[in-house]
Amino acid sequence: MFKWLEKNLPKIVMAPAVGLIGWFVYGFVLWTLYISFTNSKILPKYELWGVGQYVKLWASRKWLISVDNLLVFTALFLIFCIVIGIILAIFLDQKIRAEGVLRTIYLYPMALSFIVTGTAWKWILNPTLGLQKMFIDWGFENFTFDWLVNREMAIYTIVIAGVWQSAGFVMALFLAGLRSVEDEIVKAAKIDGAGLFTVYWKILLPMMRPVFFTSFVILVHISIKSYDLIVALTQGGPGISTTMPALFMTQAAFHKSQVGLSAASAMMMFMAVAAVIIPYLYSELRRENAR
Amino acid sequence: MKKIIIALITLAFTSTSSIAGPKIEVLHWWTSGGEAAALKVLKDDFAANGGEWLDMPVTGGGGDAANVALKARIVAGDPPSASQIKGPTIQEYDQEGVVAPYNIDSIAQAEGWDNLLDPMIAAVHKCQNNSGPYCAAPVNIHRIDWIWANKVVFDENGLSMPTTWDELNAAADKLQAAGIIPFAHGGQAWQDATVFEAVAMGIGGNNYYKNCYVKLEESCLRSETTVKVFDQMRKLQGYTDPGSPGRDWNVATGMVIEGKAGFQIMGDWAKGEFTAAGKSPGWDYMCSPTPSNNGYLYNVDSFIFYKTSDPDKQAGQKLLAKLMMGKNFQKVFNLYKGSIPARLDVPMDEFDDCAKASNADIKTAGAKGGLVPSFAHGMAQGNTMKAALQDIITEHFNSDMSSVDAANALADSVLANM
Numbered sequence: 049m050f051k052w053l054e055k056n057l058p059k060i061v062m063a064p065a066v067g068l069i070g071w072f073v074y075g076f077v078l079w080t081l082y083i084s085f086t087n088s089k090i091l092p093k094y095e096l097w098g099v100g101q102y103v104k105l106w107a108s109r110k111w112l113i114s115v116d117n118l119l120v121f122t123a124l125f126l127i128f129c130i131v132i133g134i135i136l137a138i139f140l141d142q143k144i145r146a147e148g149v150l151r152t153i154y155l156y157p158m159a160l161s162f163i164v165t166g167t168a169w170k171w172i173l174n175p176t177l178g179l180q181k182m183f184i185d186w187g188f189e190n191f192t193f194d195w196l197v198n199r200e201m202a203i204y205t206i207v208i209a210g211v212w213q214s215a216g217f218v219m220a221l222f223l224a225g226l227r228s229v230e231d232e233i234v235k236a237a238k239i240d241g242a243g244l245f246t247v248y249w250k251i252l253l254p255m256m257r258p259v260f261f262t263s264f265v266i267l268v269h270i271s272i273k274s275y276d277l278i279v280a281l282t283q284g285g286p287g288i289s290t291t292m293p294a295l296f297m298t299q300a301a302f303h304k305s306q307v308g309l310s311a312a313s314a315m316m317m318f319m320a321v322a323a324v325i326i327p328y329l330y331s332e333l334r335r336e337n338a339r
Numbered sequence: 340m341k342k343i344i345i346a347l348i349t350l351a352f353t354s355t356s357s358i359a360g361p362k363i364e365v366l367h368w369w370t371s372g373g374e375a376a377a378l379k380v381l382k383d384d385f386a387a388n389g390g391e392w393l394d395m396p397v398t399g400g401g402g403d404a405a406n407v408a409l410k411a412r413i414v415a416g417d418p419p420s421a422s423q424i425k426g427p428t429i430q431e432y433d434q435e436g437v438v439a440p441y442n443i444d445s446i447a448q449a450e451g452w453d454n455l456l457d458p459m460i461a462a463v464h465k466c467q468n469n470s471g472p473y474c475a476a477p478v479n480i481h482r483i484d485w486i487w488a489n490k491v492v493f494d495e496n497g498l499s500m501p502t503t504w505d506e507l508n509a510a511a512d513k514l515q516a517a518g519i520i521p522f523a524h525g526g527q528a529w530q531d532a533t534v535f536e537a538v539a540m541g542i543g544g545n546n547y548y549k550n551c552y553v554k555l556e557e558s559c560l561r562s563e564t565t566v567k568v569f570d571q572m573r574k575l576q577g578y579t580d581p582g583s584p585g586r587d588w589n590v591a592t593g594m595v596i597e598g599k600a601g602f603q604i605m606g607d608w609a610k611g612e613f614t615a616a617g618k619s620p621g622w623d624y625m626c627s628p629t630p631s632n633n634g635y636l637y638n639v640d641s642f643i644f645y646k647t648s649d650p651d652k653q654a655g656q657k658l659l660a661k662l663m664m665g666k667n668f669q670k671v672f673n674l675y676k677g678s679i680p681a682r683l684d685v686p687m688d689e690f691d692d693c694a695k696a697s698n699a700d701i702k703t704a705g706a707k708g709g710l711v712p713s714f715a716h717g718m719a720q721g722n723t724m725k726a727a728l729q730d731i732i733t734e735h736f737n738s739d740m741s742s743v744d745a746a747n748a749l750a751d752s753v754l755a756n757m
Binding site for chain 1 (some may be wrong): 367403406407409410414416428431432437526527528580581582584586721722725730733734735736737738739752755756
């Protein structure tokens, strides 16, 4: 009896968690997939209807705008977060004084929720309350910074707020990566006559490949799921110019009585995340198996 | 010993349900200031009649969060006894089969709701395509097409309340020249649509409004009149300030109260902000309908009553429906909320001048065919079509889209969602 228990205890302990995740994550993914093939309106319905919702989705202006926005946002968010994160990490890596304090300051935005970040930036960027007003009050009469209320530029304000929030996190990842490199390697390079720039550019950063991957995967899925930041900052406006897929999805499900369409858009987002995560998991698992 | 235990267990199980009597679970989002105070009147009434009230307030996002909670409860097969649902959405829920067998209809018949309500508003609350039994109870009538103006600002600039859209534009030009923001507006999709429907009813006329936004006729949406409506929207946009996009409606009302802006176009809930700031109508601010030919855009808040097999809850639904349509609640609630009673026979002595005007106008409008449902607030169209219209209106208002393109985009958007 005890032998059996001893042998199976790990499985028994894990079973509830596996069961719950299986049902609440994978079960509901399948449920959403099913609903996306029905003609559900205000509430879910279960008669199959075909791919009509997907046809409707890709004919919708608003969806196309939101996909465009997602591409712009993801590209800029990734680039700026990683570049700023690396620069901050390299600066902090110089064994400077008060590093702990600075590190906390850079990482602190991560402790806020996107709702707080969005609301704060909404006030900072509002032309009649924030930066623009401050500069005009200081006497720069012609200063304008109205990106938040400008249809063409509003998407970039979301990038600004998003980068402010997440760059510190990327910094922490890279700093940890840089610290894990053996001192000998850097010393050897320096003896061979490499300057500081060369050491980072040719030796340390190429060694950071796994950190790049991790940041990439984390940032991409944050950006595909980004919802709260947009709700707080622009609510998809001005007009519908900063709509993103996650916002489209909730609006369709809860404001517009289009549960089926919403499920279809959720599946599109799911596939986009899967397209990023699966190759990553695959490469990680292969490496572990090779060991 | 065993017997005692059994007795105790039976007691434990029965004691919770032993208080038989009307019981109700109400899902709502009336949690702030006046609304909460008004709802308390209803709760006290309910308790005084021997009922047990299970409150289920869900705050956030003007009902968004409540909507999510409601759908989750319905999908789980356990809807609340009553919730705040209005307009054509009542029919949408009915078609899903979660409302029948219409527990409150017997009360509606006994109390004679058909005689107490305007026929058009009564129809909204009847299930089975607006002609069957009653399944929802109205609590108020909001008027959408109001102009709220700062009296001091208007007096100083020698202006009176406009009676045509040209006069309104002229007044706005004058204010702009005097360095005052003419039009306080919050650039959110629903606020853009609120202004749009007032402009559409005013410039296009009542029949145009009905053909376009109630019947959704394509030829009407593409017509020259729609282009003119969009032209006026573009003009109004020129009277807003750069900080307008994304602003909440009450912040815009605050600009009028402080005299930073001249006027706002908003439903009568804006009055609550003036009252809260200690301002009185006729002295500090003025209210008048937006220019139209006896038009009246209505928005009615209602409660819908879901299917339940529990006899206590059925009794609770009947009691609540009766109290909600009662004279006392209709008066007290609307004094708090800024709207007017849905019942036509409530004395208006305690109401202010704006509400009295609203109550008089709805009767004239009803007689002259100007009583029309608001689409921006989900009275004329279901959620899907409301969003289809709103998306284009807000896109036009926040871009440099031409009026002709906007009219065509509006028709296309409607057709795509038919």
